[in-house]
Amino acid sequence: MESVLDFNNFHSAATVEDRAKSALLRPNPRLERALTNSAAKGIPAISVLPLAGQHLSIVARLMGAQSVLEIGTLGGYSAICFAGAGADVRVTSVEVDPKHRDVALENVEGLGNVEVVLGDAEEVMARFVREGRRFDLVFIDADLDRQWEEFDLAVKLTRRGGCVWLDDVVASMFKNGQVGREEQDPTTESVLTKVGKDDRVKATLVPTVVCHPAMSANPVFNGFILATVL
Numbered sequence: 001m002e003s004v005l006d007f008n009n010f011h012s013a014a015t016v017e018d019r020a021k022s023a024l025l026r027p028n029p030r031l032e033r034a035l036t037n038s039a040a041k042g043i044p045a046i047s048v049l050p051l052a053g054q055h056l057s058i059v060a061r062l063m064g065a066q067s068v069l070e071i072g073t074l075g076g077y078s079a080i081c082f083a084g085a086g087a088d089v090r091v092t093s094v095e096v097d098p099k100h101r102d103v104a105l106e107n108v109e110g111l112g113n114v115e116v117v118l119g120d121a122e123e124v125m126a127r128f129v130r131e132g133r134r135f136d137l138v139f140i141d142a143d144l145d146r147q148w149e150e151f152d153l154a155v156k157l158t159r160r161g162g163c164v165w166l167d168d169v170v171a172s173m174f175k176n177g178q179v180g181r182e183e184q185d186p187t188t189e190s191v192l193t194k195v196g197k198d199d200r201v202k203a204t205l206v207p208t209v210v211c212h213p214a215m216s217a218n219p220v221f222n223g224f225i226l227a228t229v230l
């Protein structure tokens, strides 16, 4: 019997994701402890999902990244993923909430290559710009309503040929009611459009299907911007 490609497959996303997790992820006691400790301390379960964390780690490794700036630490899950990307990598992660920062410090204890900075993202990033700091990779995973401002600062903080990963771009466009609206009203611009007009970068949108039981019973269409600095 000839098989037919079934493109009506969104409903099976969770099954494929479960298969991918058990096939591709190796046990990582530190990441598992971080999730358990974060839950015990009342930190919301909104860290990147395990396969996405592995994706972050692989990209940093592919780049040979030695310096990663993360915006939005939460309990340190993605910071731990970056910290494992290579022997030479150093991670600086910025978090505005002191409680999240404290739990993240517990979760990264003993990792010599992770620094957690307490402060508002834009203030800390502006200070880093003044100090002339540069990173190989900037990962933005903080405030959905400040994505453009944080992206703009991230570009200033990224070396030429480095990369800015702006997470949850599709989620923020839906949250802000921008999907479809821009086409009718060109005065409203999503972060996607603003990045597209930015001559400092070459960027793409990487669409994702996310199965996040804490947020939605159904798979969700999301996506991130991956930009390289020219």
Ligand SMILES: C[S@@+](CC[C@H](N)C(=O)[O-])C[C@H]1O[C@@H](n2cnc3c(N)ncnc32)[C@H](O)[C@@H]1O
Pocket: 046, 047, 048, 071, 072, 073, 074, 075, 076, 077, 078, 079, 094, 095, 096, 097, 100, 119, 120, 121, 122, 141, 142, 143
């Ligand atoms: C989605 S969570 C980050 C998840 C984390 N990257 C991970 O995957 O483990 C977003 C975090 O950003 C922090 N945040 C929100 N607004 C911020 C701001 N203006 N400056 C710094 N951190 C902020 C929140 O307190 C929260 O801990």
